[in-house]
Amino acid sequence: MSEELSAEVGTELPTARYELSREDLRSYAEASGDRNPIHLDEATARSVGLPDVIAHGMLTMGLAGTVVADWVGDPARVLSYGTKFTAPVVVPADAPAVVEVAGTVVALDEAAGTAEVDLVVTSAGAKVLTRARAVVALR
Amino acid sequence: MTVTVDESFAGRVYPSTGATLVTADAVRAFARAVRAAHPSHHDSGAARAAGHADVVAPPTFAVTLAQAAEQQFVADPAAGIDFSRVVHGEEQFTHHRPIVAGDEVAAELHVDRVRVVRGNAMVTTRVELTLADGTPLTTVVSMLVVRAPDPAPAPEETS
Numbered sequence: 001m002s003e004e005l006s007a008e009v010g011t012e013l014p015t016a017r018y019e020l021s022r023e024d025l026r027s028y029a030e031a032s033g034d035r036n037p038i039h040l041d042e043a044t045a046r047s048v049g050l051p052d053v054i055a056h057g058m059l060t061m062g063l064a065g066t067v068v069a070d071w072v073g074d075p076a077r078v079l080s081y082g083t084k085f086t087a088p089v090v091v092p093a094d095a096p097a098v099v100e101v102a103g104t105v106v107a108l109d110e111a112a113g114t115a116e117v118d119l120v121v122t123s124a125g126a127k128v129l130t131r132a133r134a135v136v137a138l139r
Numbered sequence: 140m141t142v143t144v145d146e147s148f149a150g151r152v153y154p155s156t157g158a159t160l161v162t163a164d165a166v167r168a169f170a171r172a173v174r175a176a177h178p179s180h181h182d183s184g185a186a187r188a189a190g191h192a193d194v195v196a197p198p199t200f201a202v203t204l205a206q207a208a209e210q211q212f213v214a215d216p217a218a219g220i221d222f223s224r225v226v227h228g229e230e231q232f233t234h235h236r237p238i239v240a241g242d243e244v245a246a247e248l249h250v251d252r253v254r255v256v257r258g259n260a261m262v263t264t265r266v267e268l269t270l271a272d273g274t275p276l277t278t279v280v281s282m283l284v285v286r287a288p289d290p291a292p293a294p295e296e297t298s
Binding site for chain 1: 168
């Protein structure tokens with residue numbers, strides 16, 4: 001079993017930096033079953049007014065979830081996790097998109113043994129997720 | 140012709156989908172796609188040592204099970220949704236117990252709220268994922284924005 005994790009309000013999670021290529025979007029499309037062509041095909045993406053192919057919002061949310069699960073040491077300790085999607089992660093053909101994830105503990109519930117984590121998720125200088133929050137079990 | 144989402148759909152509950160088996164391969168592939176390298180996702184032995192029946196799904200894996208149920212509403216002709224105008228607004232997972240390989244998961248879709256603002260419809264759905272015996276697994280709340288047929292800007296772009 002995983003050990004008890006100590007945290008206090010203000011504790012920062014290790015930051016993470018992910019590179020996303022078109023191939024990564026294909027892998028997520030296969031693994032998730034979400035084959036919306038705006039994530040796979042440049043012509044389709046542009047035809048609906050997007051600048052280029054964009055990553056699945058749920059892929060970005062999934063990457064940030066990995067940061068939380070890695071920090072807490074056990075994916076089963078992520079009790080709840082939610083976000084708003086506010087900006088797309090644009091994935092050009094010739095260079096990977098970069099997604100950066102930072103997290104901070106913003107609240108503790110000593111009695112329940114839980115911590116609330118606020119995530120900041122950016123790509124190309126824009127916040128792509130907002131109000132990204134997870135509650136984790138510390139023991 | 141595109142029609143606005145029917146607000147009377149709020150409160151509607153769709154029949155539960157049949158049980159979907161979560162396979163270890165599906166868990167591993169999803170974990171690789173979200174760069175989740177924890178042994179509990181990939182190695183059955185490690186997952187069992189941590190007290191689980193088999194490999195554990197990453198926190199957002201539940202979306203793959205919820206979306207089949209959501210499709211019942213999104214693709215319901217009576218709801219009048221033009222899928223090309225659907226944008227994902229919000230997503231929230233509440234895990235009652237981790238989803239693990241071997242689970243046979245049923246999904247029941249609830250349309251909790253339909254709100255039309257300046258022609259854009261904001262639809263909040265809730266999918267309750269359970270085992271066949273009713274054991275709760277995950278509650279998945281999604282907010283979808285169906286953008287107006289006119290080139291009106293989405294609400295977040297005007298505020």
